[in-house]
Amino acid sequence: MKAPANAIKRRSGSINGHTLLMLITIVLFILLYAGGCIAYADKNFTRVQTFLNILRSSAGLICVTCGMTCVMLTGGIDISVGSLIALDCMILAMGMGDWGFSAVVSMVLVLVLGIAFGLFQGFCVGYLQIQPFIVTMAGMFFARGMTAVISTDQLSITAESSQWFYDLANYRIYLPFGGYLNKAGKMVMPYIGWGVVVSFAVLIVIFLVLRYTRFGRSLYAVGGNEQSAAMMGLNVKKTKMLAYVLASFLCSIGGICYAMNTMSANVNQATGLEMDAISSCVIGGTLLTGGVGNVLGSLFGVLINGTISSIVQTNGKLASSWPNILTAILLCFFIVLQSVFAILKDRKK
Amino acid sequence: MNTLRKATRQQLFLPIVCVILVLAVNMVYDAARGAGIFNFFHIYIQNDLLQGRLINILNRGSEVAILAIGMTLVVSASSGTDISVGSVMSLCASFCCMLIAGFGVSSVESADQFAMPIVVGLIGALVMGVFCGTFNGSLVAYLGIQPMVATLILWSAARAIGLLLCNNLIVYIRVPEFGIYGGYIGCVPTPIIIAAACVLVVSLVLKKTAMGLYIQSVGINKKASRIAGLNSRKIIFICYLLCGLCAGIAGIVASSRITSADSNNIGLNMELDAILAVALGGNSLGGGKFNLAGSIIGAYTIQAITTTMYNLGVSTEVTPVFKAVIVILIVAIQAPPVKAWFKKHSAAKAAKKEVARV
Numbered sequence: 148m149k150a151p152a153n154a155i156k157r158r159s160g161s162i163n164g165h166t167l168l169m170l171i172t173i174v175l176f177i178l179l180y181a182g183g184c185i186a187y188a189d190k191n192f193t194r195v196q197t198f199l200n201i202l203r204s205s206a207g208l209i210c211v212t213c214g215m216t217c218v219m220l221t222g223g224i225d226i227s228v229g230s231l232i233a234l235d236c237m238i239l240a241m242g243m244g245d246w247g248f249s250a251v252v253s254m255v256l257v258l259v260l261g262i263a264f265g266l267f268q269g270f271c272v273g274y275l276q277i278q279p280f281i282v283t284m285a286g287m288f289f290a291r292g293m294t295a296v297i298s299t300d301q302l303s304i305t306a307e308s309s310q311w312f313y314d315l316a317n318y319r320i321y322l323p324f325g326g327y328l329n330k331a332g333k334m335v336m337p338y339i340g341w342g343v344v345v346s347f348a349v350l351i352v353i354f355l356v357l358r359y360t361r362f363g364r365s366l367y368a369v370g371g372n373e374q375s376a377a378m379m380g381l382n383v384k385k386t387k388m389l390a391y392v393l394a395s396f397l398c399s400i401g402g403i404c405y406a407m408n409t410m411s412a413n414v415n416q417a418t419g420l421e422m423d424a425i426s427s428c429v430i431g432g433t434l435l436t437g438g439v440g441n442v443l444g445s446l447f448g449v450l451i452n453g454t455i456s457s458i459v460q461t462n463g464k465l466a467s468s469w470p471n472i473l474t475a476i477l478l479c480f481f482i483v484l485q486s487v488f489a490i491l492k493d494r495k496k
Numbered sequence: 497m498n499t500l501r502k503a504t505r506q507q508l509f510l511p512i513v514c515v516i517l518v519l520a521v522n523m524v525y526d527a528a529r530g531a532g533i534f535n536f537f538h539i540y541i542q543n544d545l546l547q548g549r550l551i552n553i554l555n556r557g558s559e560v561a562i563l564a565i566g567m568t569l570v571v572s573a574s575s576g577t578d579i580s581v582g583s584v585m586s587l588c589a590s591f592c593c594m595l596i597a598g599f600g601v602s603s604v605e606s607a608d609q610f611a612m613p614i615v616v617g618l619i620g621a622l623v624m625g626v627f628c629g630t631f632n633g634s635l636v637a638y639l640g641i642q643p644m645v646a647t648l649i650l651w652s653a654a655r656a657i658g659l660l661l662c663n664n665l666i667v668y669i670r671v672p673e674f675g676i677y678g679g680y681i682g683c684v685p686t687p688i689i690i691a692a693a694c695v696l697v698v699s700l701v702l703k704k705t706a707m708g709l710y711i712q713s714v715g716i717n718k719k720a721s722r723i724a725g726l727n728s729r730k731i732i733f734i735c736y737l738l739c740g741l742c743a744g745i746a747g748i749v750a751s752s753r754i755t756s757a758d759s760n761n762i763g764l765n766m767e768l769d770a771i772l773a774v775a776l777g778g779n780s781l782g783g784g785k786f787n788l789a790g791s792i793i794g795a796y797t798i799q800a801i802t803t804t805m806y807n808l809g810v811s812t813e814v815t816p817v818f819k820a821v822i823v824i825l826i827v828a829i830q831a832p833p834v835k836a837w838f839k840k841h842s843a844a845k846a847a848k849k850e851v852a853r854v
Contacts, residue, residue, distance in 0.1 A: 224644070271824065275831040278781060280577070280644045281771070282827075285820040288768055292817030299813060414813055422652040435645045466664055468656035475653030482649070486639045 168432035195325030201453035206342035207405030214397030222437025223279035227286035229420035235402025240412035243308040250312035261399025269391030273384040316407035342404035370437025557799030558687035564773040566739030575783025576643025583654035585763030588747030590658035592621035593667040593757035629740020633733040658759040678753025715783035
């Protein structure tokens with residue numbers, strides 16, 4: 148009887164613990180960004196383009212985080228995403244370069260690889276009941292190792308390898324507002340790339356899927372309580388597997404966005420990206436135990452991450468390890484907050 | 497048939513089979529190259545130092561063996577893994593070298609340039625290890641956060657903090673007094689002695705006190721142990737603390753071995769090795785009963801696999817592929833559905849036999 152009671156409460160508009168977590172995140176983001184604007188107003192932080200640049204550089208991360216949210220809703224975790232992105236970028240660079248494929252074939256190859264990777268991981272987690280962490284950790288080392296097998300060089304995607312992909316990556320979609328006058332007195336309009344468009348499309352689709360489809364609701368049900376989900380007649384194993392397939396597939400889409408942004412590939416690319424994705428989800432209010440979460444919150448998590456690294460970059464004097472440490476502190480704060488909420492909820496009963 | 501079945505049920509069956517496999521690969525490789533078949537076991541003294549491939553494996557595998565001790569306890573008590581050990585190792589090494597060399601100093605060539613005596617650095621590293629263990633332990637034991645998620649924080653932060661402590665430099669301490677912990681005492685490599693001492697102390701404590709029993713019972717059923725009068729939380733906390741301490745010791749050995757603190761590379765991917773060692777040792781990653789000897793054998797087996805791969809000419813970046821495959825295979829064998837399938841299969845076979853006899 149617990150779940151319907153909760154739903155009624157949410158509809159009537161009262162704030163429960165989880166919406167509170169998301170509210171904290173949104174307020175934190177606004178505070179951070181406002182702080183950045185005040186501190187670095189002289190370094191162009193207030194321009195619309197700065198915000199769009201955060202979106203452009205984290206387009207890949209947004210896709211990955213959407214997938215990660217789906218996996219975390221089932222109570223699992225996927226730490227193979229960073230390595231998978233490195234592998235994706237490597238395949239794109241090699242495919243369009245040495246292997247001589249066209250851009251479309253390389254991209255299809257990457258997407259198929261993502262689905263296959265997810266199928267294997269999902270099978271291990273869903274049907275073999277191995278701990279998700281162990282499976283995806285092995286997946287993480289496997290993908291990173293396979294990247295090294297393909298090539299250990301620093302590759303770059305150039306206009307010669309695929310003119311179409313190069314143009315696609317550098318295409319600028321100008322926004323009709325938010326411009327500023329440059330020194331020559333010309334109006335410069337802010338712009339975004341295709342990566343941002345793709346990532347927002349993914350975000351909206353996943354948001355709708357989680358909210359209105361059978362699959363989306365069963366993700367919540369499995370994460371909330373596996374046993375009762377099974378008793379309701381849901382196929383728990385299949386749902387779990389599909390969550391991992393979806394995560395790896397979205398990660399591959401993210402990999403293409405990431406490659407569009409960096410236009411390069413090497414073995415050590417995107418190390419620690421899994422950490423960014425997980426912390427974005429947690430900061431956005433997705434419970435690590437599963438069953439509660441929302442991609443919108445995750446989006447704000449990504450934005451907070453992006454703002455932190457943008458501030459550190461703008462400052463210029465801070466060491467490069469600061470974003471990492473700050474994200475970890477935030478992650479710690481939100482994890483502790485979550486568990487405190489959980490303990491309080493237990494007490495109420 | 498019966499003896500075979502009995503043998504496969506032994507906990508040490510898996511690690512020993514792996515050791516034999518690795519040895520066989522080595523022997524075949526040696527024979528194919530024209531060297532003696534028993535080249536692998538050849539131990540000799542060169543320049544007053546013990547040499548040989550076996551010694552090399554024992555020496556290089558020390559860090560993983562030390563980490564495996566802590567990891568075994570953590571896995572057993574909390575049925576989760578501490579994935580921060582590699583990063584904590586790096587942090588401890590950086591902290592140790594930072595204390596000895598002074599902040600922002602990148603290279604120390606002689607003992608009189610020390611900012612602080614070596615002992616302070618070593619104790620500092622151990623304290624830092626214990627501190628990290630305390631952090632992980634309090635999150636897991638007292639706040640009830642899943643172990644892997646709680647240790648995720650330090651997994652990402654510890655290495656970054658280490659870099660910060662070293663001012664983004666690689667701190668070199670090229671002094672023999674510091675290098676001894678990763679070098680030689682007499683003719684024996686010191687890491688082997690340190691690892692042996694750690695194993696001895698921990699196994700004595702586990703055997704002579706009821707601690708080992710407590711850890712297992714908490715791992716098997718946390719609630720039942722609490723009702724039986726054990727302080728479950730405290731026991732889990734102590735396990736994490738010990739794991740942090742082990743990471744500190746491993747960090748000292750690792751940084752002393754290269755007489756420097758390289759925050760980006762010390763302990764890299766070491767958490768996978770430690771978890772793999774525990775799994776290889778026949779311990780269930782679901783917690784409960786554990787076998788320390790198995791984990792130690794597992795740790796050295798992993799080092800033997802790594803060394804063998806280097807001998808076969810596989811590059812450092814590619815080795816994780818093989819390790820990942822091995823991890824998945826081992827864990828898949830232990831997975832409940834697979835076990836159930838085997839049981840059903842063998843039961844069906846036995847039933848058929850019974851029918852045939854009747």
